[in-house]
Amino acid sequence: MELSKIVRARNPGGDVVLKLTDIVKTYNSGELAVHVLKGLSFEVRRSQFVGIVGTSGSGKSTMLNILGMLDVPSSGTYVLEDINVETLSDVDQATIRNQRIGFIFQSFNLFPYLTVEQNIEVPMIYNQVSRRVRRERAIELARQVGLGHRLGHRPNQLSGGECQRVAVARSLSNRPAFLLADEPTGNLDEKTGNEIMKLFHQLNEEENV
Numbered sequence: 001m002e003l004s005k006i007v008r009a010r011n012p013g014g015d016v017v018l019k020l021t022d023i024v025k026t027y028n029s030g031e032l033a034v035h036v037l038k039g040l041s042f043e044v045r046r047s048q049f050v051g052i053v054g055t056s057g058s059g060k061s062t063m064l065n066i067l068g069m070l071d072v073p074s075s076g077t078y079v080l081e082d083i084n085v086e087t088l089s090d091v092d093q094a095t096i097r098n099q100r101i102g103f104i105f106q107s108f109n110l111f112p113y114l115t116v117e118q119n120i121e122v123p124m125i126y127n128q129v130s131r132r133v134r135r136e137r138a139i140e141l142a143r144q145v146g147l148g149h150r151l152g153h154r155p156n157q158l159s160g161g162e163c164q165r166v167a168v169a170r171s172l173s174n175r176p177a178f179l180l181a182d183e184p185t186g187n188l189d190e191k192t193g194n195e196i197m198k199l200f201h202q203l204n205e206e207e208n209v
């Protein structure tokens with residue numbers, strides 16, 4: 001099964017944010033080579049909203065991990081905002097990952113001992129944002145995702161949908177160029193999942209990402 005994609009473009013003429021060219025990814029586990037991505041090329045422009053569709057095992061996570069610089073392709077080129085990712089040092093990659101890419105995962109990946117506000121602040125701590133600005137931005141983002149009244153709560157005091165809202169707020173904290181979400185509604189019931197998708201569309205329309 002090949003990957004397919006759905007693109008909803010509000011602004012098809014926007015700058016190219018990321019571009020993949022002839023990406024190949026092969027896993028070599030023992031004697032067996034697993035050919036996952038076989039020459040994948042596509043680009044995403046600013047303000048586009050792209051859904052990647054494919055059966056389980058078709059390579060969606062593999063592709064997202066490459067886009068997030070969590071994994072490297074076997075061959076091919078990945079250009080992120082005019083930078084060829086391959087030429088970056090590990091330190092520069094980590095900086096770009098922190099400042100330009102927002103990540104959202106199926107399992108939320110929140111810190112259980114931190115409050116809503118503190119969880120949202122984490123990427124800003126790595127980005128050396130001052131405590132005062134961090135706090136203001138975290139509160140603003142919590143309000144934006146509908147959690148302004150839950151700032152002091154910890155993840156185990158929240159519902160799944162609320163946890164994912166915290167993760168969305170956190171992903172936006174450093175004003176990234178784009179968000180990567182890997183099955184972000186996979187752990188949620190249908191109604192809550194639809195609400196999270198509505199939040200993504202709303203953030204996209206308000207030009208947050």
Ligand code: ADP
Pocket residue numbers: 027028029034036054055056057058059060061062063
């Ligand atoms: P999806 O997210 O679409 O379900 P994945 O990208 O997770 O698919 O996996 C694509 C294929 O690559 C699967 O067949 C999977 O078994 C294989 N795969 C993923 N990661 C590894 C790995 N680290 N080593 C070997 N095979 C892998």
Ligand code: MG
Pocket residue numbers: 060061062182
């Ligand atoms: Mg996957």
